[in-house]
Amino acid sequence: MKKEVMMKISDKILKVNESFTINMYDNGFMLEISGRSSDEEWVTSKILCSSVEEVISLVKEAISLPRND
Numbered sequence: 001m002k003k004e005v006m007m008k009i010s011d012k013i014l015k016v017n018e019s020f021t022i023n024m025y026d027n028g029f030m031l032e033i034s035g036r037s038s039d040e041e042w043v044t045s046k047i048l049c050s051s052v053e054e055v056i057s058l059v060k061e062a063i064s065l066p067r068n069d
Contacts, residue, residue, distance in 0.1 A: 009061050012045045014038050015068040022055060031058045035068045 009016065013035040020033035029052070034044040049055045 007045075007047050009033055009045060009047070009058060010065060012037065012043055013065070016062055016065045017068050020059075020062055022059075029055045031055060031062075033062055035065075 013033065014037060016033055016035040020031060023030045023032070027050075029049040030046055031049065032044065032046045034042065037043045047058060049058065
């Protein structure tokens with residue numbers, strides 16, 4: 001069985017807003033984050049994660065991206 005590749009925030013969002021949400025579910029997590037795309041459009045990304053390590057990786061990416069002014 002092939003392992004799914006986790007999506008990155010920067011696949012969809014270039015500038016992030018000041019906050020994001022992490023939801024905990026019985027079978028994993030979901031990170032929801034909003035910001036601006038490369039077209040300067042408002043976008044929201046909801047990324048499912050199967051482990052806490054994936055969530056931490058996304059949080060690290062989120063705090064490293066430029067902030068939306």
